[in-house]
Amino acid sequence: MSALLELYSTTNASPLLAAADQISTELLAAVPERHVARATVLRIRGTVELRLGDAEKAMQLLEASARTPDVLPRRLRAARHAAYEAGRAGEWQRAAAMLADAVSLLPQLASRHLTRLDQERLLAGCVGLAREACAYAIQAGDPVAALLVLEHGRGILLRQLLEDRDDLSELRRVRPDLAARIDACRAVFASADPASRDAVHAAAEEWERVEAELRELPGFGGVFAGPDFAELRAAAADGPVVVVNVAALRTDALVLTGEGVEVVELSEAGAAVAQEWFRTLITTVQDGRGELVPDVLAWLWDAIAQPVLDRLGLGPHQEGKPWPRIWWSPTGPLVFLPLAHAGRHGTDGEAVMDRVVSSNTPSVRALIRARSRPVASGESRLAVIAVSEPPEFDPLPAARREVDRVVAQASSPPTVLINSARAEVMEALATHERIHLVCHVDQSVRMPTAACLVLADHEENPLTLRDIAQLDLEHAELAYLSACASGRGGIALTEEAIDLAAAFQAAGYRHVVATLWPIGDAAACAFSGAVYGVIKAEGVDGTAQAVHRTARALRKKPPIMWAAFLHTGP
Incomplete structure (x- = not known):
């Protein structure tokens, strides 16, 4: 039928239209009245004058399928198809509403009934849904709804972990029975016993x-x-939060300030282009030379960072004035690219670091939570952990030199652990406000939450990303992860922020320093030593400034050595 209609559109031969009409009539007769397959036939019939109104019927059928109790993946597919058809008809508000409804189903899709592997598999099948919903809401002229639907549709798995430790003190006062029921559920989830699936x-x-x-x-x-x-807007009290949404329909920056949210259209950063630059970066850092990193940083500047900073009126920094702050929250393939270091670094003022001090955040919600964490009172304790001779991995010959540099910058003697096992490291996490880790990361493409820090007993007793995220460390301040690609997660679940940096932040660390790609020993040592020098002078809340100053000091060196380091936190 499609071939006949396509041929008719170029020849205008009426017998072709009649033949397509006959085939479509027979197909509709063979398909049950409410079956979603009818929508495909109706949509095709509605694209020409064959049956006026059939495209609308197709949309209505898809909408009904999306809202009818059924297998969730099927409902979500129907919603996406319906939104696409509504968009083709220019009905952007209708399309945005359908996708917002679909996003609201994602927590059910990743139900706590399921194993983590099944949760990740099902969410991977809906990758990009929240970004699509955001783009359609922007197209419909509602940037507030766009930001809300994106926030509600990403970080589903991380949210489950955080819900297990939300404060219930007010609920305990009003309805202690409901609070007790929540506590009982939390106890079961925390047991993590694979044999207790029924429970x-x-x-x-x-x-x-x-x-x-x-x-x-x-x-x-x-x-x-x-x-x-209102809570999201309050997160921009100390500086703008820039949420960069990449979708097939359009790419935009949602610039959140104390006044509201503004859309900056980024026509040069389309989804396909962003994906190509991501591939370029991965290829060039894998070979260890990084010749194309400057090209990646220049594209990020031209296509994203400069239009946003110009709209905000943030020009080159003037000597003697405070540095403005900004938070970047990228989506899709951009989560693997260093927006904080975007720029044409051979030209004065043409780089992010010439205008603002940057931090990253997986979401606005994550930034709000990081700011709400209590600040440690008294002198903070630092644990410096290095695994220089990991089992089954290449040795890290400069690890001990990095330990010495960090120790030399400490205001009081830190705890130093060399080639330690999981139990000793977990104890250090529980008893120290600051942690510095020098080790390898064992990442799993199939199951990102199974990524591990490579410790002395890695093979027998791995310390996984999920283990870290489940911690609830009340006064944790700083986690410096001098480890391979510690801020880079799985490719299939970019909306879920499944990486070690996000895990340490979920565990309670207000500030996290991590890397987007593997860094050589010498570069890691030089960067961390400089960062701790600034922190020693200004305190842990100067971590973002420390990363910023260090990157500026090293910018004449090849950017593969310094552009991977990012700060996450308030």
């Missing part, structure tokens, strides 16, 4: 019942719903 299923069902009751309880409907727009 996990029962706890997940109970959790859903409690959530439903909370939604009906005045004043508690938003306990697990996430921040509203």
